[in-house]
Amino acid sequence: MSSSSSSAKFCFNSTCKNVFDRPRKGWRRRTGEFADLCDRCASAYEEGKFCETFHMNASGWRCCESCGKQIHCGCIVSFHMFVLLDAGGIECITCARKSFILTPNPAWPPPSFFLPVLPERIKDLSGKNWCHIAGSGPVPWRQAPSMFSSSSAHSELHPRLPFEVDRPSGIDRLIGCERLSASSLEKKKVDDSSERLMNGSMKLGASEIVENGNAGINCGERTIPCVNIPQKASFPRNSTSNSHFSLAVSSTPINEANDQTKVSGTHVSRLTLSTGIGKQVTAHNGADSSSETPLRNGRPRADARARNQLLPRYWPRITDQELQQISGDSNSVITPLFEKMLSASDAGRIGRLVLPKKCAEAYFPAISQPEGLPLKVQDSKGTEWMFQFRFWPNNNSRMYVLEGVTPCIQSMQLQAGDIVTFSRIEPEGKLVMGFRKASTASTSNQGSETIVAGDGVPMNGNVSAKKTKPGEVLLTPHKLKGNSISTGFSSIDQANLADQASPWSKDEKSVSHSKEVLGAKSSFRSKRKNSTLNSKCKRLRLENEDLVELQVTLEQALGLIRPAPNCVPSVVVIEGCEFEEFEDAPVIGRPTIFATDHIGEKIQWVQCEDCSKWRKIPADAFLPSRWTCSGNTWDPERLLCSVAQELTAEQLEDLLLTNDQIASKKIKAPKQDLDAVEALEGLDALANLAIQEEGESLTSSSQATTKHPRHRAGCTCIVCIQPPSGKGPKHKQTCTCNVCLTVKRRFRTLMLRREKKQSEKEAETTLNQSQQHPYLPEKLPDDFIQLSASTGNGSPNRKTVSSDEPDDDPSRIRSSVSPFKGQIDLNIQPERDEDLSPVSDSGGMIKLIQDATETYLRERLSSSNNRSSPASNEKQLGGGIGQGGSFGQGIVYGSKDGVAEAEHSVASSTKPVASLSPER
């Protein structure tokens, strides 16, 4: 995307030819480069006055049907300043935007993201033809169909002609355009029309459209939909969205429009808008387009999906809100291209997103080599990602994939079942990737078959199929057996996977399995069994009730908990995971990521629930569980979602990775004991929390890693330049990253507190204690024991260990620890379980205690007679982190799955109600 032009020294404007030293970017040329302009021209261009200034005498001037403003419609320079009305005439972008979200002028230039490597087909683009189009003159698509006469050539290059023709813009498409037959062109025009017809229809109403079409354009210019190209009548009748908006515009008789089969042609369908809808559209026009009206799906914009060569499930159902999010407050025009529900594979750690073939071929640059091309994609937050767009030969065909999507998927916190949308921003031509959480998508996706449980939890099979990240807590409504839990896979697949630990076992050995926590009382049901997550993907369907209704990562769960405003929680660490203890019931707050800004100030990063942008807030800020940019009172400049976020993609990733690290410390969890979760009824509350937060705090849910071991040194592909998710650099002991600092700080607090309490207790019951805890000369900090706030509403079978009677159970802490020798035998099994559930915490608490004990002992040993100092603790902790974050390193765990333990711990720490007491 160099902005250089061959004649770098002269203004690209032929009527100017000023010489300049530093070229300024003008419009994008068909080659993808920008026209280099002199200051004057550039200014004129930027101000939108280029045409009036330099093309005043050229033909092709039109008046906006709405405001009357004159716009030169014949040149590339102003192509983005107006939209064609299907009914004829044009509307300036300003008016158009007021009316509706627009799609760009299809026949025009191209997506910059294709440019890094120009498709071959672009290279042989004939500038001549382009000139016809781009040059001053009448709107090309209405005027020069004859210039395209060779469709065969095009077909040659693009077997997927229909798509190319169909697709609205893009240089590649454009190129195809030049080779299109007249009919193709017409089709394209039609498409164009339909793309914009919303504007006309909105304002004019169905019946007016046709008439009006003449108003703006000469009859002769009106496009006749070309339906003579045989095309599969794939226009789905069941698509309300489509049918709703099919309405013949332009010259297509309205009554014909409703005949889907007749207009099944790519262009034709695009060109159509159903009469009946005209009014709806009109009505829609009046209302804010972002409103969630029933029309949302079928809004005119959807006409783009009339590229009915695409399977309905790929039709972009992007909502106005989403578009708004993508475009922000810029004047960009968004062209929804397609969407895809993420499969388990897509969202998996492989980092490969399978692209629907037709979509890939239609909207992405043509690639002739399997290696493909790097593709820059921007997400809705403005973050740019670089993916490798490539394909695999497959049955005489190709299978297109985007590689290296893991970071992005993670960033957007997507899981299987969620939907990613691909759009293009014009005039920049950027490819934008939006997303829609499964839970959200369902409301508007009849075709996507996503179902949301009544409570908002995605019922999506994909979701359940989602790979569980180690450390993740899976909450399921039903008791799941064996390893086939919550795979969300069909029975067939499960059968196939029978010999595997889990569907993920192949790629992820340490998968944590879902656990039952909610019990049968859950109202979740696979309501949509056959409904189709993706009707096509049986694997993603829920075949039985063994669904994972809810998933929460440990981190997520923890993230939900906040100390009461005036409460300073103490923190305990279990295998590197921090658990905050609350004297008072914790408050459920918006998960944030603590960090330190560039000036060393402690801050928090919080993600807006609406726009997903991350905002910086004070470290001491406490946010409600639902927080949006509008609540960013600390930074007035970022009160709006439309304001870009401060974090760069890199920083965000680092942040997320860092944030992930803690949670991922338990990754290598041994096989878990499913029974261990049976009695976690206390997790109901957590589950509810998770439900509330579902879809917004899954930062660590998709721990995907994308390594490319085969990449050669120096490889700069996306995969190599983007560190694998969750694979951030190890922390050094001296690391001062936020994670380490936080851990150190918290641990310091913890230990200080411990010291304090211990001193107090020792003064009173030293003797007694030593008798009761022969192996534990020093009482553990109460903090270690009282994980949960003693709110008194704990679950019945959970014993809340009061901090003032930490030693009431000699067997609680069983580690054979000799403070004098520094030896710890943590394999000792509890001699007696407390009245805990059968599950018995077994691991979490034990480890917690063990870890703490060991750490403390170590510290004592190292500091000899001196009481451990915060500094020493810090050091140890830092080291622990540096080693991979396992604070329990070196400790032989008593038993059970680390995940189960962790979950258990989470449950207890998360839910004040469920106080756990160590059972040793």
Next chain:
DNA sequence: CCAACGCATGGAT
């Protein structure tokens, strides 16, 4: 041995 790669397989459309 593991993580990736990339082709193969087979269910779904």
Next chain:
DNA sequence: AATCCATGCGTTG
């Protein structure tokens, strides 16, 4: 019947 595409799985580094 052909094609698509999600995932399997053998190979490779």
